[in-house]
Amino acid sequence: CQSRAHSVAVLGAPFSKGQKRGGVENGPKAIRDAGLIERLSHLDYPVHDFGDLSFQHLEKDEPYMHVPFPRTVGRANKLLSGAVSNAVGAGHTTIMLGGDHSLAIGSVEGHAKQRPDLCLIWVDAHADINTPFTSPSGNLHGQSVAFMLKELQNKMPELPGFSWVKPFLSAKDLVYIGLRDVDPGEYDILKDLGVQYFTMRDIDRLGIQRVMEVTFDHLLSRKQRPIHLSFDIDAMDPSLAPATGTPVNGGLTYREGIWITEEIHNTGLLSVMDLVEVNPDLGASREAVESTASMAVDVIASALGQTREGERTASRTHSF
Numbered sequence: 308c309q310s311r312a313h314s315v316a317v318l319g320a321p322f323s324k325g326q327k328r329g330g331v332e333n334g335p336k337a338i339r340d341a342g343l344i345e346r347l348s349h350l351d352y353p354v355h356d357f358g359d360l361s362f363q364h365l366e367k368d369e370p371y372m373h374v375p376f377p378r379t380v381g382r383a384n385k386l387l388s389g390a391v392s393n394a395v396g397a398g399h400t401t402i403m404l405g406g407d408h409s410l411a412i413g414s415v416e417g418h419a420k421q422r423p424d425l426c427l428i429w430v431d432a433h434a435d436i437n438t439p440f441t442s443p444s445g446n447l448h449g450q451s452v453a454f455m456l457k458e459l460q461n462k463m464p465e466l467p468g469f470s471w472v473k474p475f476l477s478a479k480d481l482v483y484i485g486l487r488d489v490d491p492g493e494y495d496i497l498k499d500l501g502v503q504y505f506t507m508r509d510i511d512r513l514g515i516q517r518v519m520e521v522t523f524d525h526l527l528s529r530k531q532r533p534i535h536l537s538f539d540i541d542a543m544d545p546s547l548a549p550a551t552g553t554p555v556n557g558g559l560t561y562r563e564g565i566w567i568t569e570e571i572h573n574t575g576l577l578s579v580m581d582l583v584e585v586n587p588d589l590g591a592s593r594e595a596v597e598s599t600a601s602m603a604v605d606v607i608a609s610a611l612g613q614t615r616e617g618e619r620t621a622s623r624t625h626s627f
């Protein structure tokens with residue numbers, strides 16, 4: 308069997324100010340209520356639930372250009388960065404429960420403080436690589452990757468609240484899977500930087516097995532290194548994960564999503580995983596919220612070793 312996680316830390320980040328739709332701050336609770344800790348405890352390694360971070364909402368936080376709450380978002384991510392860095396430094400495979408996707412800024416930055424050689428797999432309908440100048444909405448949950456990339460340093464303004472973020476990732480260390488709603492400014496950046504990405508059309512053409520083979524060849528063939536998986540639940544088809552802020556039709560099937568996370572588990576290199584954008588307030592029914600949260604639990608559990616083929620009973624000492 309592939310190497311199991313040593314021990315797992317679960318960290319809730321109830322935060323929503325990277326976008327404008329209330330409710331995503333309740334994502335961690337919805338995922339927990341869907342039985343996450345219980346499911347992970349069956350994977351027979353210690354699970355440490357660090358609970359939820361508490362974020363301050365800054366009173367005076369005027370928009371920068373059309374970017375709302377820059378100081379609040381920047382401050383939240385600085386706090387998250389420290390928490391993720393501590394969890395990784397303590398030897399845990401760390402699961403960060405969002406909250407909106409602006410939280411990846413702190414999560415990946417904190418991870419990179421411990422593991423500067425990390426690579427990033429971004430599973431999402433969106434590229435989240437707008438700069439404040441290219442963003443159509445100003446929402447920081449659509450700009451997270453732009454803060455990480457060294458190649459974009461000269462394209463980024465000095466956003467208040469983000470002076471602590473030094474770009475730490477190279478474009479070659481990033482792969483996108485699931486894209487199907489990319490803004491023109493993002494497309495320019497992806498092409499100019501030569502970022503490796505697989506749209507939903509690429510997945511239809513190649514199949515998900517080939518997509519993962521090419522992804523691991525791109526990221527790991529020269530040397531094995533820690534994987535940061537940033538999984539936006541809106542990568543999944545909205546029929547499977549409707550309770551989310553920016554749903555886009557034509558998403559990953561259940562089996563494609565689980566193939567991705569099973570294959571990442573089987574590398575034995577998963578170090579940090581974000582599961583973001585579950586918004587229980589946006590489900591049309593209780594069932595819609597529960598199916599979204601349940602999808603999130605399945606994705607996390609399979610990234611941590613839950614299999615579909617089953618596994619042997621724990622080795623038993625028979626005394627007759």
Ligand SMILES: N[C@@H](CSCCS(N)(=O)=O)C(=O)O
Nearest residue numbers: 408433437444448449490553
């Ligand atoms: N590209 C759009 C939508 S971004 C969607 C963000 S997320 N984190 O993928 O839901 C924008 O920048 O506003």
Ligand SMILES: [Mn+2]
Nearest residue numbers: 408431435539
């Ligand atoms: Mn996203």
Ligand SMILES: [Mn+2]
Nearest residue numbers: 432433539541
């Ligand atoms: Mn998305």
Ligand SMILES: [Mn+2]
Nearest residue numbers: 308309310612
């Ligand atoms: Mn396993």
